[in-house]
Amino acid sequence: MNRLSVLDEIFLRSHRGLGTPIVLQGLWRTAEPVHPALLWRVHRDLRTGPLGRRVVRSRVPGARPRWQPNESAHPFTMTSEPIPVAAILEWADRQGEDLNPETGPGWRLSAARLDDGGCLVALTCSHALADGRALTLAIDNALSGIPLAAPVAGHSDWADARGMWATVLGGTARALRRGIPARPVPNTDREAVSGGRKSGDRPATLATVLQIPARDWNRVAVAHAGTANSLFVYVIAKMLWAGGFQPDTIAASLPVDTRDEPRVDNDMSMTEIAITRDDTPASLRQQARRAYEHRMTSPGGIPEELLQVIPDRWAYRLAKGAGERDILCSNIGNLPESLLALGPHACTGVAARAIHPGLRLDALPRTRLSGYLTRIADTYTLSLVxxxxxxVPTAAALTALADAQLSALGLPSTRW
Known part of the structure; x- marks a missing residue:
């Protein structure tokens, strides 16, 4: 589809300060230097691939914005001097700056030489352009040439506007026959954490990346009558309680991949589960299975397309906090094996995550802890934000929280 979806526009508004800024990132580590010429070729293929596009707004009221090819891109960059291995995630966080899916470019490919002789490569992308699965498809396409589904041609602006207004007016009328839906109640249980401090005193987010052998992760999941996914959700919830979260119930949001063919877009929905201190990987397995059959929807049956035909600030107020819960558990799944190497250079680690460039301490979302799980070959990678x-005052404290929960389950882990 060459028109933006409701989800695309939610992420687009966040780039203009209306919501939590979200940028996706794929990371590759190698034990040896990667020649810049190889990465320039990857950059060229990404520039002409599905990420090479930007948003164009219509002047027809009600017509959705559309995607337009855009081959302009931030140039590929590599650090001139090695950076400390201990600082790789801080460097990676900075790669999310100055991305704009409207004026372009909405993505960046960059690399850093490491002081251990290796290299870190980062592909960073506005969430308006792609979700986590889509980002892996885009890089797989650039590295291996695996074809992607072609975009579906869209209608004219006037035809799109007619369809949108018919959906919104008809759906709203049907919903109102059942009564005026209750106004969404914003979450208010998140205490202010700024404490009078200036935003520059400390970062709003902290991150760590851990690798766990797949055989151990799967062994523990089976031993607890769970799955790789329910074990993941269990670990993130236990970390939140160990960090001092007081309520006995944790609300978890779970993204669900809804694509039926390999296409680079935001083809996902959200569901949620409530986790209690008595839950286990086995009980969470059953909860998640039921939850995947019931996705989050707009309140009162009002069509979600309403958010695309009203002014941005109104849409932001109506959708504020949509999908945000106490924790986010995003299981991105198996990564293509083409990502195991960059040309002749074998990767010692591959990770995927979201970052939040420009997030202020006085604008923190409800979500307190986000986890991103991927598997490639014989390794699970757990990225935590x-x-x-x-x-969690430091990245070391975040790593310690994760280590404690993994160790309690008998899971060995290696920090990046």
Whole structure:
């Protein structure tokens, strides 16, 4: 589809300060230097691939914005001097700056030489352009040439506007026959954490990346009558409680991949589960299975397309906090094996995650802890982002929280 979806526009508004900024990132580590010429070729293929596009707004009221090819891109960059291995995620966080899916470019390919002789490569992309699965498809296409589904041709602006207004007016009328839906109640249980501090005193987010052997992860999941996914959700919830979260129930949001063919877009929905201190990987397996059959929807049956035909600030107020819960557990799944190497250079680690460039301490979302799980070959990679500076003051503290929960389950892990 060459028109933006409701989800695309939610992520697009966040780039203009209306919501939590979200940028996706794929990371590759090698034990040896990667020649810049190889990465320039990858950059060229990405520039002409599905990420090479930008948003164009219509002047026809009600017509959705559309995607237009855009081959302009941030140039590929590599650090001139090696950076410390201990600082790789701080460097990676900075790669999310100055991305704009409207004026372009909405993505960046960059690399850093490491002081251990290796290299870190980062593909960073506005969430308006792609979700986590789509980002892996885009890089797989650039590295291996695996074809992607062609975009579906769209209608004219006038035809799109007619269809949108028919959906919105008809759906709203049917919903109102059942009564005026209750106004969404914003979450208010997130205490202010700024404490009078200036935003520059400490980062709003902290991150760590851990690798776990797949055989151990799967062994523990089976031993607890769970799955790789329910074990993942269990670990993230246990980390939040260990960090001082007081309520006995944790609300978890779970993204669900809804694509039926390999296409680079935001083809996902959200569902949620409530986790109690008595839950286990086995009980969470059953909860998640039921939850995947019931996705989050707009309140009162009002068509979600309403968000695309009203002014941005109104849409932001109506959708504020949509999908945000206490934790986010994003299981991105198996990564293509083409990502195991960059040309002749074998990768010692591959990770995927979201980052939040420009997030202020006085604008933290409800979500306190986000986890992103991927598997490639014989390794699971757990990428963690804390959005709770009071509970988790340093990246080392975040790593310690994860280590404690993994160790309690008998899971060995290696920090990046």
């Amino acid at each position: 804390s959005l709770d500076p009071d509970a």
